Amino acid sequence: MNYKIFIKLSLIALAVIAFACQKDEAAPDLNPDAGPSYIDIENDGYFVTLGATPAPEGQTGTWRIYNGENGHFDDVNNPKTNFYGEPGEKYIIGWELSHGKKYEASLIDVSFKKMNPVIMAYPGDTIFNNRSLWLESEKPQFGATGLWEIVDGDGGRIENAETNRGEFIGLENEKYTLRWSLIYGSKKESVEFTFVTDTLVAFAGNDELDIITSGETKYYTLDAFLPAGATAKWQLLDGKPGKIHIEDNAKSLFEGVADTTYTLKWTVDLEGEVVTDTVDLRFRGKWGVYTDTRDNQTYRFSTFNLGQKGNEYTLEWMAENFNYAFDPGVGSVYYGFADRSVIKTGHAVETDEDRKAYGRLYSFEAAIYAAPEGWRLPTILEYEDMLVALGGPIHADEKIKMDGESGLDLNYPGYFQRYSGQDPYLRNVFDLQDINGYWWTSSAGDNGLVNCYSVMSEGDLPGQVIINQSYSMAVRYVREVTQ
Structure with a gap:
């Protein structure tokens, strides 16, 4: 071989080797850092702002999705770009650094919370009274x-x-x-x-017969139910003066006056099917109203502040004679209705109006046990305290009788006596209807005699009588007012 040619080839080979070594020494290290993972993210748009370390000069950074559907980046080359996904999806994404044909990737996890649909209230197995x-x-x-x-x-x-x-x-x-x-x-x-579904039934709300509000003009928010998809309207059927402020509003304001019973009708129309319901309302004025849930009879009552200074108390006192059928025919009777009986004065109580006005006559034992929950017989002392609070017996006489200013409205239901000595045959006797009124108290002595309070249509002032338990008398219950 020519010596000069050999030298030239050797120099070329050395140059190639030197260039290759120089290139290897110049290739940079690729150390991508994709930043933190983001787990169970929940926000508007379902996105996260990524936190990769920027690519060094001469290197290229690129975001890629390795796992997960329907995700995307605002800018795949921006290390701080926003990444968007979908709820319930889990993604594996990578921040890749590349230089020439060489690249390395750093991976992170990104996941978004699954949507959770929540219904506020289920109707149960059946929609009662509605379709x-x-x-x-x-x-x-x-x-x-x-x-x-x-x-x-x-x-x-x-x-x-x-x-x-x-x-x-x-x-x-x-x-x-x-x-x-x-x-x-x-x-x-x-x-x-x-x-x-059920059949369509209107609901006007529960009867409210003792609404307590201040001021001369009374207001109450009605509480009817408007079925979905329906229209409805209020109508005042009974009671004046009264005003429904918004007739097509189930929660309309109602305006009225005290001691007047109002009846309102709620008419519902759902796709041409029309149903109605009524509700009774009453604002407390002179009287409150109590409903005995055993038979749904109502009783007006008056409120009295009794007692002396330092020993005051307040009682609600029924302003109508009690009329619950407790042990009927034995424990309680209507005037004129009993075996082996005679009527000395007055008339048999037969009509619903009379029975509401006079009430039943109760034996002493029945009067104790017939009381509704929370009510009881008054004591004779409480009756006397009431007379004192109204100015004493002389001034109280007219106040406690029918249409008197106290609102107690005591009337003259008479009495019933079993095996009466007033009858020559010792029959049962009804007497003094529309003449005298007698009411049981709880004040009984060891001898079986009971103190009763009384009013008379003429003559004596209100007071008390002491009788034995062969009688049946009217009843007015009381209950304490708790502060």
Whole structure:
């Protein structure tokens, strides 16, 4: 070989080796850092702001998705870019650094919370007294939308189906399954419930016969139910003066006066099907009203502040004679109705109006046990305290009788005596109706005699009589007012 040629080839080979060594020594290290992972994120738009370390000069940084669907970046080359995903999806993403053909990646996890549709109240297995249903769920959040759907059941529809407060209207006695869904991107999470409809029944609210408010003009917020998809209207049937402020509002303000019983009608129209209900209202003025839940009879009562300074107390005193059928025919009777009996004065109490006015006559034992819960017979001392509070017997006489200013409205129901000595045959005797009134107290002595209080249509002032237990008398219960 020519020596000069050999030298030249050797120099070329050395140059190639030197260049290759120089290139290897110049290749940078790739140390990508993708930053922290983000787990169970929940926010508007379902995104996170990533925190990778920027690529060194001469290197290129790129974000890539390795696992997970429907995610994207604002800028794949920005280490602090926003990454967007979908609820319920788990992503593995990487921050890649590259130089020439060489690259390295750092991986992080990003996950977003699954949507959780929540219905505020389920109707149970059956919608009682209705064939429509107000639908309510938690409002969609974080950019999701909502949708009500009928999954199963014929003849139904949903109004405002794309809001969290929809209205379902169906047929009566039909089984339905409804679904509430949250939707975001490609994700849809749902919850379902099944129920059976009932017939449509109007509800005007519960009777309120003792509404306590201040001021001469009385106000009460009505409490009817408006079925979903229906229209309705109030009407004043009985009681003046009275005013319904907004006739088509189930929660309208009602305006009235004290001691007047009002009857209001609530008419509901659902797709041409019309049903009605009524409610009775009364504002307390001179009287309160108590309802005995055993038979739903009502009794007016007056309130008295009694006792001396330092020993004051307040009693509610029934302003009508009691009329509960306790041990009827034995423990309690109506005037004129008893075996082997005669009526010396007055008339038999037969009509509903008379029976409400006179009430029943009770044996002493029955008078004790017939009391509704919370009520009791007064003591004779409490009766005397009441007379004192009203100015003494002389001044109290007219105040405690019918139409008197106290509101007690004592009348003259008479009495009943078994095996009476007034009758030559010792028959049972009814006497003094519309002449005298007698009422039991709880003040009984060891000898079996009982103190009763009385009023008379003429003659003597109100006071007390002491009688044996062969009599049956009227009853007015009292109860303590708790502060």
